[in-house]
Amino acid sequence: MYKIGILGGGQLGFFLAKAAMAKGHSVLFYLQSEDEPANQLKASFIYGDKHDQEQLLAFFSQSDIVLLESEFYSYDLLFKLEKESGCTVYPRLDSYKKLWNKEEQKNFFSKINIPCTKYYLVKDLDDIQSLPFEGPYVVKLSYGGYDGYGNFEVEDKSALTAKVKNVFKNDLGHLIIEKKLEIKNEYASLLVKAKNDYLILSPCQTFQKNHICHLVNYPAVITQKKYNKILSIMDQIGKNLEGEGVFAFEFFETTDGFILVNGKIKDIELVTGFMNFEFMGGSMGRAVGGAIVKGAKFAIEKNLPYTIVTSSGGARMQEGIISLMQMPRT
Structure with a gap:
């Protein structure tokens, strides 16, 4: 049996832990607060900041393997912790890097012809004036943004310029500017990758407010055509994404046809x-x-x-x- 470390205690971490404990494994969580859903479980916990290398190294050293539950943790830091502790991280870090950095993520999706929201990379304030589409916009940190953090909405370029000044002032990295869509429904699906095969879980429907998921309905009640479309995209990702691990992907259904x-x-x-x-x-x-x-x-x-x-x-x-x-x- 393994002692499984889980970085993050949201809904995905909660269910991963329940499945692991049901098979007799022990679970150690690294959480940033006591408000996360995983606190309800009878597991072990270490609390600390996502940048606290000493506390994180202690967590890694007490785990046989570490599972990533969120995108809050820096690829560079995880690479260093894995090397120093000898504890393997899943998803594998090469794959994590490809998805953690939203610029690389968008390039990966484009390369394998996966449809995604129209976007533009902004490296400084001057880039905003070159945006090839009008607002409203959804603004995301190119890395580290997750569950409402690092994401916000603005109506036009002038509001966008005023809002992002602090981002560059505090050196928070590049920004991904997306065209805001009128969304009818949101779905998600999990991809479980092994060395030589992968498994796609049936889609769930998610209900979000301010870019934070508040409720999940599993399985999603959708038409067969939508179900097949989501699975087709997931299958394309599964064929092209290398490295073992559990990956979650979101899908958006727009309001018009x-x-x-x-x-x-x-x-x-x-x-x-x-x-x-x-x-x-x-x-x-x-x-x-x-x-x-x-x-x-x-x-x-x-x-x-x-x-x-x-x-x-x-x-x-x-x-x-x-x-x-x-x-x-x-």
Whole structure:
């Protein structure tokens, strides 16, 4: 039996610990506060700051293996602790680095053609003026942001400039600026990677407020088509992500039936639109027409090809003449 160390005590850590203890393993948590869900368990605990190397080394030294539950911990620090203690960290740190740094994460997703939110990397205040899309924005630290920390929303460039000054003043790293989406539902799925195989768990539905998950409904009650789409993406990640460990990925379903993706096909950059037949038969209303026009303007601005994958029943009759007006617009 192992003494399993878990860095972080959120919901994922809570359930990992319950599964481990049910098999007879002992669990030691490293927590930053007594408010985390894992405190409810009959396990051992060490409390300390995420930067406290001495306390963290004591935690590593008392563990046979260490599981990462959150993205709060620096890759460089974890690499040093693993080397000094001889205690192996899961997920393996090469994989963790690829996902912990959001810039590398986005590059990884783009490389394997995984659709993700439109984003822009900001290294200093001057970069904000070069943002290729208008607000509202979701702003994230390129690393270390998790569960509401390091994430915030702003409406426009002037508010963005004022808000991020402290980020660069305090040397908190680069920023990932994402186009804020109108989100209908949020889902998550776990990928369990072994040396020669991987397992994908059924998606759950998550309910979030201010970028913090407050409730999880497992399994998610979704259509077979959505279920297959999530599993298809997870399978693509599983095939391309190296190293053992447990990984969690989030998925966002937008409120209208049209989803814009800015990606690459065989290294040809383009703008692509997809109609979602599951939403009111893919019918075209004002929001869909606006999205098509917005995609066209962005493609013209960046001199990129623009493709649309259609799956539509026609004009959205519930919007009357407004839906018919989208025909000359598009």
